[in-house]
Amino acid sequence: MLLDPGGVECNGCAKEHHMSSTRPWSQSFSATLSERLRDISTNNWNQLAGSGPVPWKQAPSLYNSVSSSNLQPGVASLVELTHKLGKIYGNERLPAFSLGKKNENFPGISNWNTKLASQEIMLVNGAMNEDQPSSCLNICQQSSSVKEDSSPQPFALPVPYASPNERNGQTGGNQLQQTPPAPLGKQYSGTVHLSLDTSGETQVRNGRPRVDARGRSQLLPRYWPRCTDQELQQISIDSNSVITPLFQKTLSASDAGRIGRLVLPKKCAEAYFPPISQPEGLPLKILDAKGKEWIFQFRFWPNNNSRMYVLEGVTPCIQSMQLQAGDTVTFSRLEPEGKLVMGFRKASTATQSDQDNEANKTGNVHSTIGEVEMADPSSWSKVDKSGYIAKEALGSKSSISRKRKSSILGSKSKRLKIENEDLIELKITWQEAQGLLRPPPDHVPSIVVIEGFEFEEYEDAPVLGKPTIFTTSNEGEKIQWAQCENCQKWRKLPASAILPSKWTCSDNSWDPERSSCSVAQELTAEELENLLPSCNSVISKKMKATKQETDNVDAMEGLDTLANLAILGEDESLPTSTQVTTKHPRHRPGCSCIVCIQPPSGKGPKHKQTCTCTVCSTVKRRFLTLQQKREKKQTEKAETIRKKQQPPPPGQSSEIVIEDDSLPCSNAGDSSPNPNKDGNGGSDDDPNRIKSSTLPFKGQIDLNIQPEREEELSPQSDSGGMKALLDGTERHLRQLSILNSGDADSSGSQSKGVGDETREQKLSNGVVLGNNSHNSDRELVQPLTMNV
DNA sequence: GCCCTGCATGGTC
């Protein structure tokens, strides 16, 4: 056992020290601070730093015990300590906000601040800074001098210490007031780890400070915890604790592989995990909600004059959670217990809301509660090679066995996986997404010509509008109906009206008499009932008339991203202009999307009815799927609209999930669509089995997608999805442009020409291939209602 | 020959 003050202690002695020390840290810190300091500064240091199993996460309780009654401000050693702290302040990170500010915001945690002369000092982590080759302390302090450091510090958000009422409203990262990267703010709001050695210099490892000030404030967005999982919230509620999302990590192939090493983001590891100075690191004890206790070895490798942090021995845990590459593990912390909560999200069809719902139904959770504390060496020694130990520690909670639906992502698709993760947060058809999109105000599209086709381009992101219903009055006037978000009454509006996503009667500037929720609805219940089916029937008729089905399923992946991004764009923390572009994606050489592999219309060999090429078989299979789903949808839509038309409540926009059974795209996220369900008897592995005779109709298909997307997430597929996304955006904007011109049926516009041309790529097998998704423009004039 | 460990490499941001 390497000792911070230097030298080594034999393993047996170290264990003995630990075993003989029955006092929890909170109790040990019941000794006066002076005593503790003496302990720390003298020969007992090894017990603090060298014995290993120090529950560093119990820092709050340690501090409480110190601050409540045991501080002896007059102790000389303590004064010296504070002076040293003052010296090193210039080198180390300062607490992000002042004591005064903290108290103002969090009166309930005033005991976290203990004035000590001019500074507040808090001992944490049991002085477990292994980094220090000489006597050193991990000291968390709040200093009045810190007030100078009042610059905006995103990490200063005191999320974990919000009041219970505030916490109750937390359903996601944003509700947690986590303007990313807020999670780290927890670290600063409560504690600041200072390394203090006898020279007063900050500890340097691998040639540089262990944690530089900027590093903590620049956690990459990919590691921002997207939300506090519902199950974690449940844990929080159950334990009367505050859940503090720390960071998340999308599992790479290596992470999820058999090697059992989970690479930790450096900044996250250094910010939230115990400091380690030796590559061997520390064993961390972890408990999960099912009662299992896990121990991982938290360690690092020197790497390029830096460090690479890993958790070793994670394979059993990963397997237990049935996690695979592309899934996400989230690290949160329960306060004040200091327990680490390790939740997870599946990357595939099981969206967060899905899991939330399921968790709510069953009361079960898919989380791991981790006590980030040094594992007992004695128990650690009993751990098997993998570093795994399982004990029933929390009482058994059965967990839901959710079969993973997604495939393992390619090893090179790390960043794409992250985007895929974003994709699954919203299930919506592209038609529905189109119905919600609005062009940015006061934006005139520019016309570009791509491969002979003209496209309108918008530089800025579209915005989400409210789903409405378009009808024609008896006088032939085009009107639209919008439902108030508050009173659910339907109001008649001009067809040209573009509504925000959250629209209420008070926003009804077109009809002042009905600009209040108290005013009766213009429509009778019967009329309304007729209105809704009529909307559907209009669409149905159009579709029948043209016999052109649009493949919702395939474009969904991209468009749900669009919608998702647009929704996220409403979040102040995510500027929309940088999230979404309506630029038409130029297909690049080497692109393998279905458009690029398909010869342009009129060129190349024609496909025969019996053609079983990838394109044709995919087209056929999707049409079958779509047809079935559309039939189902149409029969349910009227009722569904009435029941579920309410827009999502504020603050939950990022977790919108459309019920699968109400959408024609419910299989889109299923990595293994049932071929039998499609009625074609084929399989995804061999789509060529599909016989052309099983395709009884012509249709219009968005080919600007990646057919493999359904079966396997891949970089190419993602690319295809994004193409569909962007194409869909553009199409809708163009459509809206027509709408705004006041003549949706105009045939003289450029857009119309584009649509006519692009939708007429016909295969000889009878399938009309709508290039670049520029089809069904007319249908899109009627935004579809989104069921939320 | 397999597995584990630790380091190196190279892609990405």
Place this chain on the structure above:
DNA sequence: AGACCATGCAGGG
């Protein structure tokens, strides 16, 4: 250009 990190791979058991 530098940092980060996913992953390859050499060497040892």
